[in-house]
Amino acid sequence: MASNKGKILTRRDFLNQVGKVGGAVAVFGAMDTLGLFGSSVSANSDFRAPKKSDLTSKKIGKKVVILGAGIAGLCAAYELGKAGYDCQILEARERTGGRNWTVRGGTTETEIGGVSQTAKFDKDQYFNAGPARIPQHHITIDYCRELGVPLEVFTNTNETAYFYQENVGALANTKVRKQVIKADIRGQTSELLAKAVNQTALDMPLSSDDKERLLVYLRREGDLNASFSYTGSSRRGYKELPGAGLAPGTLDSIYSLSEVLKSEMANHISSEYSFDQQVLMFQPVGGMDAIPRALEKQLPGKITFGAEVQEIRQTAEGVRIVYKGKGASKEITGDYCICTIPLPVLKNIPADFTSEMQNAIKSIGYATTGKIGLQFKSRFWEDERIYGGMTTTNMDISQIWYPSSGYGTKKGLLVGYYNFGGNAVSLGNMSLAQREAHALSQGAKIHERYKSEFETSFSLAWHKIKYNEGGWASYSASDRQNYYPILNKPQGRIYLAGEHLSYMTGWMSGAFESARIAVSDIHEKVVKESEKVTTKVG
C-alpha cells in the first residue's frame, strides 16, 4: 500500500520486528500458553502501552545481574521486572543515567587526568551533557509516554540563528541569519535550473507537461519572479521590517550565487534534512535525566550504587560478578547477566569471554566529543530574536546551542561548544579555565555581549569521563562486518546491550532497543528451559 511508504514503526511494530530477528514472537507464543501475559502498570501516565509488550508481574524465579544503570541497564531491569524476574543493577556511579546526564548546580566531575569541577549554575539552569534531543520516531518517545515524562520541543532548526564561517569566502567572519542563506541558495539554484529547463538544448528526461510543473515548483521553491529570476525575497528577512502605519518594509540586496557558494554556508543546510535530526525534535521538560529518574523510580531497591565491576565470570549454572563496593570487593551471582558497560571500559575488565569476543570488544573505536555549558546573566540572544536552535560555524566550537526552554526569563545557559573528532580532542586537552576562555573568545565573535554577560561554566570531554571513555561506538563498515555480529552473540549467559549494540549508535533509542532484545533473548531461553522442565514433569 502506497500509504506505507515512509511508514514509521510503532512500539508494537518494533516488537514484531524484534520477534523476527530475535525469536520473540515464538517466545510470546510460549508465554501466552504459560499464561504469562498480564497487564502493565503505567503509574504516571494515562497512556496504555500495547499489551503485547507488557510482560507479567508473576515471579519467574530467575535472577538477572545487570551491569550499568544507563538507559540500557535501566530499561532491561524495568522490562524484566514486568516479566517477574529478579534483577539487580550494579552501577559504578552514585547516579543512574550513564551518558544521559544533566549538569546542574552542584554537579561534580573529575575527568581522567583532570581536576575536579563543580557546576555553579543557578537553580533551573542546566544542560544535557549527553543525549539532548529525541526524534519523533524513536522508541525513547514511547518510554516517555509510558513513564509519564513530559516532553517539550527541542528546537533543532531555528532559521533566525546564524551561520558563521571564519576566514572562508566572501562572507567570512560575518554572522548571517540562516534564513538569508537558505533563501538565496534556493533562489539562485532554482533560477539556474529553470534556465536549464527552458534551454531546450538540454537533455532532460521530462515531458513538456512535467517541465511546466517543474517550473511552477521552481518558482515557488526559489521565490522567482515572472521571468524566473531570483531578485530577492522577503523570506530572507528585511532591511526594514514591515510595520504599522506607512511602513511597508524594505528588502535588502541579495548575495550572489558565487558569494553564497564561496562562503560554504549552504553546505550546512542539509544536516537538518537528516531523518534523525529533523527540524522538530523533543526533550523532557527540566532535563534529559528525567528519563533515567523515571525508570529508577520503577526499580526501588534494585540498584547498587558505587559498585565498580572488577570481574565478569561464568559458572556452570549462571554468572558471578565481582565488584568493588563500599569497602572490600564483593560478589553477586545470578542466572543471567546483561552487560551494558561501554566497550572502552569493558575491554579492561577481566571477563570469561572468548578471545574472539575480547578482540571485538577492544577493536571498536568510540567518538571523541565535548560540550561546555555557559551560564549568562541575560538572554542577549533573545534580544537578537533567537529563541532556541543553533548557530553553526566552521570554528572548533562547531556550534552554539540556544536553550529551548525558559524563553523570556532572565538568565540562560548556552551550550558554547558541542564538537567532535580532532576539535573535541584539542579542546578536551585544555584546562577547564582554558576551555572556558576559548569558548568565550570564539562565541564573542558572534555575540557582542558574550563576555560581558558571562557568569559560570562547566565543560566535559566524553573521552575523558571515567566509566564512559567516549561519546558513542563509532563503527566503520568493516567493523560492522567483522566485529558487530560477534558482539551481538551472547557469551554463555552473558548478553551485551547498549547503544553500541545497535544501528542507532549515540542515540538513547539504540540503548532502549538493544536492552529489549537482550530481555527477549533471555526470556526466550528461560521459557524454553521451563518448557523442558514442564515436559519432564508431564
Added chain:
Amino acid sequence: MASNKGKILTRRDFLNQVGKVGGAVAVFGAMDTLGLFGSSVSANSDFRAPKKSDLTSKKIGKKVVILGAGIAGLCAAYELGKAGYDCQILEARERTGGRNWTVRGGTTETEIGGVSQTAKFDKDQYFNAGPARIPQHHITIDYCRELGVPLEVFTNTNETAYFYQENVGALANTKVRKQVIKADIRGQTSELLAKAVNQTALDMPLSSDDKERLLVYLRREGDLNASFSYTGSSRRGYKELPGAGLAPGTLDSIYSLSEVLKSEMANHISSEYSFDQQVLMFQPVGGMDAIPRALEKQLPGKITFGAEVQEIRQTAEGVRIVYKGKGASKEITGDYCICTIPLPVLKNIPADFTSEMQNAIKSIGYATTGKIGLQFKSRFWEDERIYGGMTTTNMDISQIWYPSSGYGTKKGLLVGYYNFGGNAVSLGNMSLAQREAHALSQGAKIHERYKSEFETSFSLAWHKIKYNEGGWASYSASDRQNYYPILNKPQGRIYLAGEHLSYMTGWMSGAFESARIAVSDIHEKVVKESEKVTTKVG
C-alpha cells in the same frame, strides 16, 4: 555592515523606526525636557523593557476613549496608562481579546444568522480560534516577555505529518510523510541541476571553481551518490527502521520526479520558507488569550464590557461616544479617541468622519476564514509519530493542525480545518452539525481512527462572528494606494488602530504596532499643546 543583513528589529529599533515615521523621536525629545520619562513596571517578569519605550506614571490630565479591547485597544490603554493618561475602553463583548480568542469548555458563541453553540471540551483542551502562532521577530514576543506570558514552541513544520492530495496525480488519495516528498524533490532537482552543470553546452554564469562548489552543495542538498544521481535517501525515512542487534534498516524505493511533480505536493513546501511562517514559531502556554488577559490585568477598572458603540462623535474640544450599555444608551466623552473596531463593523456605526474616510472604511475587504476544533478520546496521531505540526491537503479543510502541547497525554484536540476564501464560505454556510460531519469525513481519509475517537467539536466562521465580520483586512495593491493612507490619517481627535492599519494584517504584531503609533501620535499632539500652554504661561 554585512552582519546587519537580515537584521531583525528589536523593540528599541522599532521605536526609533516609529519615530522616523510618526514623529515619536521629536515627541520623546520633548518628553525628556518635560521630565516625563520614568521607569516601567514589568510586574510579572524579570525582563526590563528598554527604557525609551517606557513612559511615565505621572498624571497627564488627558482622557482617551478606546473603542475595542482587542490587542490594539489593550495595548493602547496599557502604553497610555504608563504615560499617565486616563483611559477608558469600551468593549462590546464580555471578554477582552477580540480575535485573540481561545475556545475552551464553556465558550459560547452565536454566529450571525446562526444558532448558539457551547464548547464541551474537557478541562485543558482548547484551540486558538484566531491568531495561533507568533514568529520570533514580531513585537508580540516582546510584550509576552514584558508581561511575563510564558511561551512554548508552536510547531509550524513537522515533516512527519502528511501531504494528502485528493484526486491529483500519481499519489492521489495517499498520505505521504512530508519528509518523503522533501527528500525526493530535492534529490531529483539537485540531480537535474548537477547534470546541467556537467553539460558544458549549458550557458551558466559560473566560474569552474564555482561549478565545483555548486556540485558539492548539490550532492549534499539532494543526497546524491558519487555520480550525482539520486537513488534514495534515509532522509525520507525507512521501509524498516534501523534497530538494535542485527537490524540495519532498509530503505524504501523513491518516487520519480514525474510522480512528485504530478502530485503537486512539493508545491506546498515553500510556505514554510515564509519569513512570517518559519519552521520555528511560538504560542503562549495554555492558550493565546494569555496575552489579552495579561494586558487586562494591567488595566483594572479601565474596561467597560458589554458596551456596543452606537455613535462616534467629534466635539469642539474632544470626542463623544454613544454606546448601548446594560440597559439604555449611554455616552462617554474624552479628549481623544482610538478606534480599533474592525472596518466591516465600523462602516455601519454613525461617525463624524469625512466622506473620504467613510468611503475608505467601506472599501476594504476582509478575509473569509474558518476553523473547527475537534476533541478526541486519544492522541491517535501520536501513535502515527506526529507530535505537532500540520497535515496539508488540497481538500476544502485545507489543513489539520496537531496540538503543540500536552504531548503523550491522554486526550487531544485537533484543528480539523483552517481554511480561507471560498472554502471558508462554503463550510461557514453549513450548519454546525454539517461542519462537524464534514470535517470528520475529510479527516477520516487521512486518519483511520478519526471518527471512532471523536468526542466533540466547536466551529466558527470569522466572517459570521459579530463584532468582527472577517478574519483580517485584505488589501489589494490599489487599496493600499487609494484607501490605506486615508485610514492612517486621524479624523480630528479620532485615530484608527488595529491590524488593518498595518502591513502585518492578520498578525497581532500589526495591532500592537498600530496601537503604538496611535499612542505616539496622540502623545506628540498633547506634548505640543502642553508646550504652547507653557509658552503662554512663561
